[in-house]
Amino acid sequence: MxxxxxxxxxxxxxxxxxxxxxxxxxxxxxxxxxxxxxxxxxxxxxxxxxxxxxxxxxxxxxxxxxxRPPRRFSLAEPQPYLGHFYPLSLHQEPPYGVWLAAGRLQLRCRSPEEAPRLLAGWYRRQAETVFAARLAACHQAMAWLQLAVPRLRLRRMRSRWGSCSSHGSITLNLELIRYPLRLIDYVLVHELCHLREFHHGPAFYRLMDAVLPDWPQRRQELRALAGRMPPWPDGGG
Incomplete structure (x- = not known):
């Protein structure tokens, strides 16, 4: 809170x-x-x-x-996706878009100035697919709790990885698409547990222990990795 x-x-x-x-x-x-x-x-x-x-x-x-001067997005810096860091290859020729190929993120755009916006859009599209699939998997793993299937929303958040509303919807930080699946699952399980125990009381942590016994380790991994992340690509997302 x-x-x-x-x-x-x-x-x-x-x-x-x-x-x-x-x-x-x-x-x-x-x-x-x-x-x-x-x-x-x-x-x-x-x-x-x-x-x-x-x-x-x-x-x-x-x-x-x-x-401290803020760090800025740089095309020279490898960019993370699902926990792996990929060098960027920039091509100023069609077809325009972003692909993951040959161990690199391939960006095809009209100019380098378009690259951050293009990458941010690609992150969002990947997140829409990946987060929905992980939510379904985590919800199924918690079937014994008989939780309603929550509505999933995505947006960038400055200081939170996720949130759960009293109306039963879950919001995930878009930047999680850069982190390993096991850490995305940790955040999803955390928010799904809030559908049963809305506050961070003893009952909530007992539920977390039952559903995901290694959640403290995953939380530490998430915090440690956050300190290594490059800036989000300028241009939104």
Missing amino acids: SEQLEKDNVPFAYEVRYSRRRTLALYVYPDQRVELRAPRGCPEHVLQAFLVERRDWVERKLQEFAR
């Missing part, structure tokens, strides 16, 4: 992640996300006191990251 702690004079948004850990920890990321990791059942007033105590440190880190 994400909250704004203005009432406690902590002027930054933060996300709480509950787990089996025994201590509190704060993480600040280059994209300005602030994550508080806490033991399950930790009282709200303890979380807020911890944040207030470390406010100055968080603000210094946020300012430090804000001063």
Whole structure:
């Protein structure tokens, strides 16, 4: 869950992640996300006191990251797809489009300026197919829960991998198409579990343990890989 702690004079948004850990920890990321990791059942007033105590440190880190020049998409940088990094080959001739061939992402476009938009569109089309197939597979693996089949939506999200609405729809971060299938499945299982347990309470984590026992390892893999990802291609998606 994400909250704004203005009432406690902590002027930054933060996300709480509950787990089996025994201590509190704060993480600040280059994209300005602030994550508080806490033991399950930790009282709200303890979380807020911890944040207030470390406010100055968080603000210094946020300012430090804000001063760094943002990375830009580069045609010279290998681009990820389903966990593999592929060099780009640019061809300024028809037929125009994007193909994965000979271990490279082949981009055919009229000019290099069109390449980011073309690649972003290709990512979206792949995500529509791959995510739908993985949702069906994960839903089938959880058939014993008798969950309704959720509506699937895709969009880029700055600080979340997925979300689940109270109306039973799941939204996935489009950028997950660059990650391995096992990590896409982890996010899908997480959101499917929210159809039964909407909040991050003990019952939710018991359900996650039952459905995907190695989910903590997958979550760590996702976080580690996120730090290696090149910028999303400019031009949307």
